[in-house]
Amino acid sequence: MRIGMLTEGGCPYAPGESGLWCDRLVRGLAQHEFDVYAMSGSAGQEERGTPALPPHVRLARTAALWAPADDGVSLGRRERRRFAEHFATLARGVCTGGDGFAEGLDGLAVLARDHGGLPAALRSEVALRALESACRAPGAHRALQAVAVPDLLEAADRLERALRPLSLDWYEDDGLASADLCHAASGGPAALAGLLAKRFCGVPLLVTEYGVHLRARYLEGREDRLSAPVRALLGSFHGLLAREIYARADVLTPGNTHARRWQEQCGADRAKLRTVYPGMTADAFTAVGESGDGEDAGAAGDGHTLVWVGRVEPAKDLVGLLHAFAEIRREEPGARLRLFTAPARDEESAGQLAHCRALAAQLFPDEAADAHAVGDSPVSFDEIGGPEAPSPADAYAAGGVVVLSSVVEGFPLSLVEAMFCGRATVSTDVGAVVEVIGGTGLVVPPRNPRALADACLALLRDPERRARLGAAARARALELFTVEQNVAAFHGIYLELISHSPVRRATEAVDADGGPVPFAHPAEFQVAGRLTGAAHIPSWAADAASGPPAGADTPGTPKEARR
Known part of the structure; x- marks a missing residue:
């Protein structure tokens, strides 16, 4: 299978034991293909460079969250109006802690997919006015009533970075759309990219948290000495984002009971939770x-x-x-x-x-x-x-x-x-x-x-x-x-998730209706040695992969299989 590994400051920027588990997992599952999508959190991470990746890592794509983005995208009048509506809906949800967050986030995601990135729009005067209006609206958090212009500028900058996955080009046919499942190695932006892959491409999402991302964001606001209005706004945003991630993910794997309690408090379904301890080299x-x-x-x-x-x-x-x-x-x-x-x-x-x-x-x-x-x-x-x-x-x-x-x-x-x-x-x-x-x-x-x-x-x-x-x-x-128990646990979860979804490939054999052909890639296709390769596919599989002959009245793949 092919796994899209989504990281923020982890593999291949792993600075220590808390990030190395992801690298060890990738290296320990050499029987699968991995596509690594990495977000760097600081300039220092990129300056340190990245280690050589194993051969079964098909590609590695990176994005920086620490620097302002300028993608040169300028929205037209109609798109600006749509952006204003969706961002205002999201901002109202953030400031009141009520409904609207998921609707606004989904609207922004579709707009970014259809018309390019949103970094400039999220820092625009339109966004600042929408934030200010939401902060002063009835029902907004009391701390937001004292918001000032510097607070709005700081909040808009941090919100744009947290929403940076909306503007990435990772969701094409040669990207996450070709993955069998997405594994987000943390919450926050990494898991948001997985949500978008699930929203646009139907890829199952697994989210692992060894350190609770939401708790880290709460502490970050105090360590950075942000003002009370900015802390309240960002805290509400990250809390609502965590709830959305936990609600939409197929499986959540906290690293310990402490992280599990945080996820349950944020509305995670207990049926989705599987505790998997981090593996360490012993x-x-x-x-x-x-x-x-x-x-x-x-x-x-x-x-x-x-x-x-x-x-x-x-x-x-x-x-x-x-x-x-x-x-x-x-x-x-x-x-x-x-x-x-x-x-x-x-x-x-x-x-x-x-x-x-x-x-x-x-x-x-x-x-x-x-x-x-x-x-x-x-x-x-x-x-x-x-x-x-x-x-x-x-x-x-x-x-x-x-x-x-x-x-x-x-x-x-x-x-x-x-x-x-x-x-x-x-x-x-x-x-x-x-x-x-x-x-x-x-x-x-x-x-x-x-x-x-x-x-x-x-x-x-x-x-x-x-x-x-x-x-x-x-x-x-x-x-x-140990690393061995960690790798074995995730291997089992991967198999469980993939058992509910068809193999996804941009080059997958399809029938006349566009559905995947059953058994187009038999088990023998993956065996190393003389059976490997298209030249050694059994004739019955080759016939299936080539589709029905001209004029043949062969029914299409049932809808259940296409799911």
Whole structure:
């Protein structure tokens, strides 16, 4: 089958483990064809370039969401009037949270398909006036009443980027129309492109969310320090778009229960939901766990050392972890804490790391003669890839207990890595943490250094318990979170979806009525070797593919088959 893979910032722009699952899925299903349709979210993603794609990826098309688009399309008078009507309907739905959103979105989609792209129109004065009128209309959200011109300009710019799939040329016969199904690797614009392919071409749509796109948009508004009217308008738009995506998608695959709850709250039908955990490459980490098999299983590494691995940012609450470790040192003077950090991405990350170093020196003034030397200070900071920790696996191997102190978390990848390594864990109860560990680690409330310290002390003082929890964690991770289980799950879902739809090809053999010819491509056609190719199709299949002979009175394909 042929899958149209729709991504936003993922494959082939995969920046980390959260995006690599898509690349691994494509490479793991080499028996199928993939067409990758990728949207880049920033200039940095495009500057980093893309890896070489495997041979079964037929094509890769890209679109940029981070830059203003200028397609040169100028709508005529009649089309401008249609645009004004459809956009006003959509804007009223967004501002009041009521009906009209789906109708307006569908009208804009048809207009864009028939008359070219809409980037200029969505930033035009007509669009701004429609937005302003909708914001001030009776029933609009209270925060929108104070909207000003700068707010309207900012909102129009962000709405155009979110609606950029309307203006893409991905829905032709040589594009998504030739796919057997679309797999959107996230919500938002990627899934919107899948909705359009389903609307115009009848292609089934599968939507996967490992991080909830709607939640990310809510947080983005605060991080970008947008005004209250802009946050309210964009929040309503993305909420309504998510509802439309969840309603029209054929199958939804959240990556965990946390994401599933978000989708259910947005109206997703439970019958469509299938939880599929993200697959991770386990070999490097399981080697660490295997080194502790036998009598010392789970007890490998320094049993007096706590390990934290991740990116330094406020959501990880390293400040709370350092205060918790101060409590631990009072009761266990031999305990140590090793912090393995990813390289700082920007000045903010570097500043946060500097603040944590200063706090560690303040909390342990008599011992911090050299904050970089493990032997001189109970707290050390190491960068992943450095001489002390050449790989994440080596970081987990350095201690007996792995700690996660986050106050906000989605799917905790670092916990899964620690579980592969056979390490006992202490975590805060955030995101999908409880679902991931499944009783193989200790969980405490977030922002509670005392509770975090008590849980760490319980494991530091009990090597047998550490060993039991570590072995159980490793077995759970190998069962649920490997690439193999992820690929197998999606392969099954693909087959299920395709079983309800005919094979779609621009060059599909058709009968006199334009319907697909049954058995035109027999199973033998896909077998590698001497049977492969048109020259080796059985005569009965060749006759079917060529259509009925001249003058033959052969009935057309039933309507059920054409569906």
